[in-house]
Amino acid sequence: MASSEGRIIMGRNIKRLLKENRITAVKFAEAIGVSTATVSDWSNGKTYPRIDKLELMANFFGVGKYELVEDQENKDQNNEEPTLVAAHWGIDLSRLPAYDRQRIIDRAKSYVEGLVADYEDRQ
Template identity: 45%
Template sequence: MAKNIVKYMELNGVDRNKLSADLGISYTTITDWVKGKTYPRIDKIEMMANYFGINKSDLVEEKKYTDENTHSTVYNTVLKLMENDNQAFTDIITNLEKLNDDEIEIVRNMVISLSALKKKKD
């Protein structure tokens, strides 16, 4: 779980200080979660999931991505999509049925991350 918390903090450009302040949770508690010393209660897991715009399971479950080429290809396609490239949108729709659950999760996480980056730019 600690790895997932760190992952979503990095994806959203949030450090422990910001997460602590935004959620009203002590810095020490968040540090313990990030280091895997303790685990958050379900209400705090739900609070973090809502904060990051993800499912609670995204924080709790270990995700394994085995195909880095797929990850890279999907990432580049989503980047193009975010830049209003209509061909990228067509590529995703055309290939969506070929993606397994892990690959769909990769796309979902990238869209969340890219949306957060876009909000920061605006």
């Protein structure tokens, strides 16, 4: 997704995650080993990160890679995943704020994706 639309979506997601996590671009750049100018270029949709940096970014924010590259603003907010997760684990997520619920779900998805990738690599 190296199109200009993809770069813009990625930039929006980076800005959102920085804001939600109260992280400065400087601290983020240091953590993933790039310059602040590079973070600025990504955030403004000028350039797109290499795949290894995408992985570092997802790990830094504790989200799945899809949350960096997919349009999060237009996602359906009424999905059933919080209910399914709660039913599976016997945990009532309904009282958590929507952001916290989604973050738990995203971390669980990332974990499962990692398990699947490890399994597939061994086959």
